[in-house]
Amino acid sequence: MTTKAAGNAGETPKEGDFTAVHRYHVESKTTVELIHGLLGHVEATFYAGDVTPKSESEEVALQQLVDSGLAEIKES
Amino acid sequence: MPPIQKRLARVGIAKQTAQGENVASPAYSFGVLGGQVLSAEIEQENEEVTSDSRAVVGQNRLAVTPGADFTMRAYPKSLGLLLYLALGAKSVTGPVGAVYSHVFTMAQALPYCTVFGFGAGEHTKVRDAMVDSFELSWDEAGPLELALTLLGCDLELGLAPWTATTHDRDAGGKFRAAGGTFKLDAASNVPATAKVRAGAFRVPNALEVSRLSHSVKPSDLISSQVELGMGLTIRPDNMAEWRKIITGSAAGTAITDVPVFGSFETKFVLDANTDLTIASSRVAYMCDFPESDPSGGPVDLELEGLISEPATGAEVTVTLRNDVPSY
Numbered sequence: 001m002t003t004k005a006a007g008n009a010g011e012t013p014k015e016g017d018f019t020a021v022h023r024y025h026v027e028s029k030t031t032v033e034l035i036h037g038l039l040g041h042v043e044a045t046f047y048a049g050d051v052t053p054k055s056e057s058e059e060v061a062l063q064q065l066v067d068s069g070l071a072e073i074k075e076s
Numbered sequence: 077m078p079p080i081q082k083r084l085a086r087v088g089i090a091k092q093t094a095q096g097e098n099v100a101s102p103a104y105s106f107g108v109l110g111g112q113v114l115s116a117e118i119e120q121e122n123e124e125v126t127s128d129s130r131a132v133v134g135q136n137r138l139a140v141t142p143g144a145d146f147t148m149r150a151y152p153k154s155l156g157l158l159l160y161l162a163l164g165a166k167s168v169t170g171p172v173g174a175v176y177s178h179v180f181t182m183a184q185a186l187p188y189c190t191v192f193g194f195g196a197g198e199h200t201k202v203r204d205a206m207v208d209s210f211e212l213s214w215d216e217a218g219p220l221e222l223a224l225t226l227l228g229c230d231l232e233l234g235l236a237p238w239t240a241t242t243h244d245r246d247a248g249g250k251f252r253a254a255g256g257t258f259k260l261d262a263a264s265n266v267p268a269t270a271k272v273r274a275g276a277f278r279v280p281n282a283l284e285v286s287r288l289s290h291s292v293k294p295s296d297l298i299s300s301q302v303e304l305g306m307g308l309t310i311r312p313d314n315m316a317e318w319r320k321i322i323t324g325s326a327a328g329t330a331i332t333d334v335p336v337f338g339s340f341e342t343k344f345v346l347d348a349n350t351d352l353t354i355a356s357s358r359v360a361y362m363c364d365f366p367e368s369d370p371s372g373g374p375v376d377l378e379l380e381g382l383i384s385e386p387a388t389g390a391e392v393t394v395t396l397r398n399d400v401p402s403y
Contacts, residue, residue, distance in 0.1 A: 027169070028169045028170075029169060029170075030167050030168065030169045031167065031168050031402065032165075032166070032167040033160075033165070033166050033167070033403075034164060034165035034166070034181075034183040035164045035165070035183045035184065035185040035186060035187050036183060036184050036185070037184035037185050038184075041093065041094070041187075064165055064167065064181065064183075065167055066388075066389070067181055067388075067389050067390035067393075068167050068179040068181055068390060068393060069179070069389070069393065070167055070169060070179060
């Protein structure tokens with residue numbers, strides 16, 4: 001999983017804290033829907049261009065697009 | 077009253093957003109080539125108690141598992157929903173013109189669906205179902221055949237006649253092998269055109285039925301390890317693909333110590349805007365050396381490919397292009 005907890009130095013990360021590690025380049029407008037073991041049902045629409053995931057479920061959805069060949073991981 | 081007509085039968089499918097959702101009507105429906113539009117497997121045993129009669133004293137009902145088990149043609153609209161239910165993840169891009177491109181890949185879990193049945197005069201529903209087994213096969217230039225087994229957690233009988241949003245008919249077209257392209261390489265991730273005669277893409281989700289004490293009905297379903305497979309029968313000009321499996325290369329002469337991974341890409345074309353492509357880049361093929369025969373005839377090789385997890389990307393990618401905006 002390419003995610004990590006965010007938070008100020010010394011703070012214990014809270015549930016829901018999320019900082020993207022990867023950025024993605026999405027080829028064209030894409031709607032992704034998948035059943036993920038931990039997150040349950042994930043559905044998200046991404047528009048063509050560079051995307052930074054805002055949540056763990058978005059990160060998973062974007063990773064699925066990479067697997068499908070519809071997006072690529074872009075170096076930050 | 078006349079007897080019941082066997083020909084009058086169809087199946088409807090609808091995706092559920094979650095377990096327990098009661099779907100009123102199916103999204104897609106279609107006729108079947110054969111099989112059961114509804115099944116209810118009863119597990120029952122004799123009560124083994126002594127008696128003053130030699131007859132069985134009674135029965136214990138242990139489990140009842142609803143489901144459906146049938147074969148059908150691969151219709152371009154409903155196939156997308158069935159692929160999603162079998163694999164678990166989908167994405168859609170487009171439209172380009174009026175064409176949407178759907179990509180189906182494996183997810184960590186499977187969606188629930190409702191299977192509507194009409195057969196033997198009964199309108200039925202299997203709820204909280206999942207695809208247990210999905211097999212898409214073809215022979216020579218003929219039409220694709222899809223064999224589906226679904227298991228569910230509950231069933232409803234005596235329903236009013238149901239109507240699907242879309243009823244797939246032969247008139248709307250079906251996928252055939254003729255006009256397609258068939259590629260494979262037993263030892264690299266770049267498949268090349270091969271003389272394929274038949275094939276079968278298999279998704280055996282190997283559902284395990286979860287049972288609790290309060291009911292004979294399944295409480296839930298969960299997929300086991302999935303041995304995704306692609307079987308391809310080729311009529312080769314030489315034994316290169318077989319040699320690759322044994323030695324690792326077409327010109328190899330000795331057994332290799334490491335497993336050899338290959339690839340395939342099969343594409344079925346209905347028209348300029350409708351096609352289906354199944355591809356994988358990490359496939360462990362197995363193949364027997366052909367038997368000799370005094371009566372003669374060409375050699376066929378039957379390659380059985382086990383699709384494995386690649387370093388990056390999807391295990392298998394199924395791309396369906398059609399005019400359906402979303403599944």
